Amino acid sequence: MARATGAGRRVSAGPPRTLRTGEGEAVLERLGLGLARLYDEPDAAAGREHRFFAASGRSLPPGIAAAVRQVSQDAASGSLLPRLSNPRTSLGAVVDLVAANPVLAGNVLKIANSPLYGLRAEIAAVEQAVAVVGLGNVRALVFAELLERAEVPGGPTRPARGAMWAHMAKTAVLARRIAPAFAGLDAGVAYTAGLLHDVGKLTLPAAGQSAAPWRPPAELAAYGVHHGLAGYAVCGGFDLPGNLSQAVCLHHAPSWVEIEDLEAGLADIRLALAVGMADTLALSLDGCDPGRLLPLCHSYRFLINEPILAEALADPALAVELSRATALVRVSRS
Numbered sequence: 182m183a184r185a186t187g188a189g190r191r192v193s194a195g196p197p198r199t200l201r202t203g204e205g206e207a208v209l210e211r212l213g214l215g216l217a218r219l220y221d222e223p224d225a226a227a228g229r230e231h232r233f234f235a236a237s238g239r240s241l242p243p244g245i246a247a248a249v250r251q252v253s254q255d256a257a258s259g260s261l262l263p264r265l266s267n268p269r270t271s272l273g274a275v276v277d278l279v280a281a282n283p284v285l286a287g288n289v290l291k292i293a294n295s296p297l298y299g300l301r302a303e304i305a306a307v308e309q310a311v312a313v314v315g316l317g318n319v320r321a322l323v324f325a326e327l328l329e330r331a332e333v334p335g336g337p338t339r340p341a342r343g344a345m346w347a348h349m350a351k352t353a354v355l356a357r358r359i360a361p362a363f364a365g366l367d368a369g370v371a372y373t374a375g376l377l378h379d380v381g382k383l384t385l386p387a388a389g390q391s392a393a394p395w396r397p398p399a400e401l402a403a404y405g406v407h408h409g410l411a412g413y414a415v416c417g418g419f420d421l422p423g424n425l426s427q428a429v430c431l432h433h434a435p436s437w438v439e440i441e442d443l444e445a446g447l448a449d450i451r452l453a454l455a456v457g458m459a460d461t462l463a464l465s466l467d468g469c470d471p472g473r474l475l476p477l478c479h480s481y482r483f484l485i486n487e488p489i490l491a492e493a494l495a496d497p498a499l500a501v502e503l504s505r506a507t508a509l510v511r512v513s514r515s
C-alpha cells in the first residue's frame with residue numbers, strides 16, 4: 182500500500198491501525214448511551230441558570246484573572262496558537278509553523294513514524310509527517326504542546342493535563358463528526374472549538390480538576406467562576422475569533438439555559454451546542470455513568486438534524502478515528 186504525502190512523494194505503508202475485536206462496537210455503544218442521555222428529560226435545575234453564562238460585565242476573581250493572564254501569555258507567545266486556531270490557515274502555513282519549532286517538529290515526526298500509522302519507510306521531512314498525521318491531529322498536538330508551557334501555581338498536575346488533552350482531542354473529533362447535523366456549521370471550526378472547550382480548567386486550582394460532569398453552582402461556589410467563563414477569558418488572551426471564545430463560554434449552557442434566555446445568536450449557539458454534545462459523548466466514551474451526564478434543554482432540539490446525527494455516530498470509522506486521536510496524545514507525551 183502506498184500513501185501520497187503533501188511533498189508529492191509516496192511512502193510505503195502497512196495496514197492502517199485497526200481496533201481489537203469488539204472495541205469498535207463498544208465505542209459505538211458508549212456513544213449511543215451518551216446520545217440517549219442527551220435526549221432524556223432535562224435536569225430539574227435546567228432552564229433557571231442563565232445568569233451563569235452571561236460573560237458581559239462579569240469580572241474574574243483576582244487569582245483566576247492572574248492565572249488567565251499566565252496561560253494566555255505562556256501559550257500564545259509567538260502567535261502560533263492564534264494562527265493554528267484559524268481553520269482557514271493553510272496546510273503549507275501549518276508546516277512552516279511546525280518546522281520552525283524543534284519540539285513540535287520532533288513530536289510530529291515521532292508520531293508519524295510510530296506504529297499508529299504503520300508506515301514502512303521512515304519519514305524525516307516535516308511536510309511529509311504533517312501530511313501523514315493530518316492537519317486536525319497536528320492542531321491537537323500543537324495546542325497540547327503550547328498549553329503545557331502554561332505554569333499555573335496550584336493548577337492541574339501533569340497527569341491531569343494529559344487526561345484533559347485526551348478528552349479535548351476526543352471532543353474535537355466528535356464535534357467535527359456531528360457538525361453536519363447543524364445547519365451552516367463549519368466542521369473545522371467545530372473541531373477547533375472542541376479542542377479548546379475546557380481550556381478554562383487550566384486556570385482553576387487542581388482540586389477542581391475532575392473527570393466528573395460539571396455543574397455550574399459547584400464551581401461558582403468554589404472559585405467564583407466556572408471553567409466556561411474562565412476559558413472565554415483565556416481565548417480572549419489568545420486573540421481568537423469571537424465565535425470560538427463564545428463556544429468555550431457556552432459549551433455547558435444547553436443543559437442549563439433555555440435558548441431564549443441566552444444572550445447569543447443562533448450561529449454561536451449551534452457551535453456551542455455541537456461542542457457541548459460532543460463533550461457529553463466524549464464523557465460517555467470515557468465510561469462516565471450515563472445517569473451523571475446532563476440532558477439537553479428541550480429548546481435546543483430544533484437545531485439538530487437527528488437522522489444525520491444518528492448516522493454520524495454509527496459509523497465504525499469514527500471508532501478508529503477516536504482511538505487514533507487518543508493514542509496520539511499518549512505517544513506525544515511519552
Ligand SMILES: [Fe+2]
Binds near residue numbers: 378379395408432460
Ligand atoms: Fe466543560
Ligand SMILES: [Fe+2]
Binds near residue numbers: 348352460
Ligand atoms: Fe469537557
